[in-house]
Amino acid sequence: MKKLYIISSISLLVAFFTMCNKASMVDESAYDERLSGGSSTVFDATSKAFGHAFDGLNNRDAQVHELGDGAFGQTFVAAPALINSGLGPVFNNVSCISCHHNDGKGTPTAGFVNSSLLFRLSIPGTDVNGGPLAIPNFGGQLQDVAIFGKQAEVNMSISYTDIPFTYTSGETVTLRKPTYTVTNSYLPLPANYLISPRLAPPVFGLGLLQNIPEQTILSFVDKNDANNDGITGKANFVYNAHTHKTELGRFGLKASAPTLQIQVAGAYNQDMGITSYVFPKESSFGQSQSDNINDDPELADSILDATIFYTKTLAVPARRNVTSPYVIQGKQLFMQMNCSGCHKPNLQTGVDLNFAALNNQRIQPFTDLLLHDMGNDLADGRPDYLATGNEWRTAPLWGIGLFAKTNGTPFYLHDGRARTIEEAILWHGGEAQKSKGKYTQLSKADRTKLISFLQSL
Numbered sequence: 001m002k003k004l005y006i007i008s009s010i011s012l013l014v015a016f017f018t019m020c021n022k023a024s025m026v027d028e029s030a031y032d033e034r035l036s037g038g039s040s041t042v043f044d045a046t047s048k049a050f051g052h053a054f055d056g057l058n059n060r061d062a063q064v065h066e067l068g069d070g071a072f073g074q075t076f077v078a079a080p081a082l083i084n085s086g087l088g089p090v091f092n093n094v095s096c097i098s099c100h101h102n103d104g105k106g107t108p109t110a111g112f113v114n115s116s117l118l119f120r121l122s123i124p125g126t127d128v129n130g131g132p133l134a135i136p137n138f139g140g141q142l143q144d145v146a147i148f149g150k151q152a153e154v155n156m157s158i159s160y161t162d163i164p165f166t167y168t169s170g171e172t173v174t175l176r177k178p179t180y181t182v183t184n185s186y187l188p189l190p191a192n193y194l195i196s197p198r199l200a201p202p203v204f205g206l207g208l209l210q211n212i213p214e215q216t217i218l219s220f221v222d223k224n225d226a227n228n229d230g231i232t233g234k235a236n237f238v239y240n241a242h243t244h245k246t247e248l249g250r251f252g253l254k255a256s257a258p259t260l261q262i263q264v265a266g267a268y269n270q271d272m273g274i275t276s277y278v279f280p281k282e283s284s285f286g287q288s289q290s291d292n293i294n295d296d297p298e299l300a301d302s303i304l305d306a307t308i309f310y311t312k313t314l315a316v317p318a319r320r321n322v323t324s325p326y327v328i329q330g331k332q333l334f335m336q337m338n339c340s341g342c343h344k345p346n347l348q349t350g351v352d353l354n355f356a357a358l359n360n361q362r363i364q365p366f367t368d369l370l371l372h373d374m375g376n377d378l379a380d381g382r383p384d385y386l387a388t389g390n391e392w393r394t395a396p397l398w399g400i401g402l403f404a405k406t407n408g409t410p411f412y413l414h415d416g417r418a419r420t421i422e423e424a425i426l427w428h429g430g431e432a433q434k435s436k437g438k439y440t441q442l443s444k445a446d447r448t449k450l451i452s453f454l455q456s457l
Ligand SMILES: [Ca+2]
Pocket: 086, 087, 088, 089, 273, 274, 275, 282, 298
């Protein structure tokens, strides 16, 4: 019954959109705040909340999604093998799911089976396409695991330094700052190498983010800070190795992947050592340990396409407790402190006549998909196309209240240094300094309301 009611109010909304086609003209009273992912939002708040396909996929699409779901969970092994062959020779992990736990965020360990933290690598300068400059014999990513008989490029270890923080109201929090140590490098690394730690983010809702019109994202850029709120924002423009064009970057923690196709094929290639029609060369091609033979792609085209389709068609979980007074007041604080200057609550997707679930949807991703300078404390010091060493893509906040469910122990920020949402906010700086400053001056009661709101996402 509940579902029927939601569906009928959605069709009303859809009719409304088609009439006026402007998000700003939506009748707020007809809008259900729980529907973070539009009409295909799923009502599941368990550990499986991020793993559902859109409602109403036709039979064929539902089958392709299933196939992609299977592929996402497959463990690859070294060649020769009958199935899932071709792992490595060097890699970071053996399957998509072993980094994206329950289709959610990863765990920041280095060198262990469940490690979801990887390190991008380069030296200062740019390549012919404006991207990071790869290092001979290492490429653009450090693979810290190898198949039998080969050497991992390096071993990584992490240590944390505690940093105490005290609120205006007196309470204290302990933050932890990571330091990374590279050991057992299989060949010497150049002295000026740069690394960027990246923890696996969730993979749901990405078809919706891919369908946000480019003009919408670009309209958020405020290069000279005309409205004087301290926030500028920058779009990343990156090379698409498949179309051979420069395109708007949307995916990855520095928005350096233009499409899900590039992101997913890149993950197979770099994270697992699996070649495909998009990236037919091994990530280690040209390196001293590689056989440097360009074999046929290790992954069938249909499996790559199904995995891409899977990440495009994972639905977004609904918000919870939206009518709680605490949550409502927390949302007001979020808006008042201008967290929403970057974490945009409402966006409208473009036209996609093939997928009703993606077509003209009002969604609440809480991101602008732009890069922002987040200050020196969060900086990795490594540029990535137009992203500087201080810049990160605004993390979408939808689903953030479910990380503890999907991951057991939740971790936040690009490297998982934050163990709580509170710690994540306290690391904000740079363009977010004004918002962070306001947050630190809140009373304890107001901070609790803000966190209740974030936990409802
Ligand atoms: Ca391989």
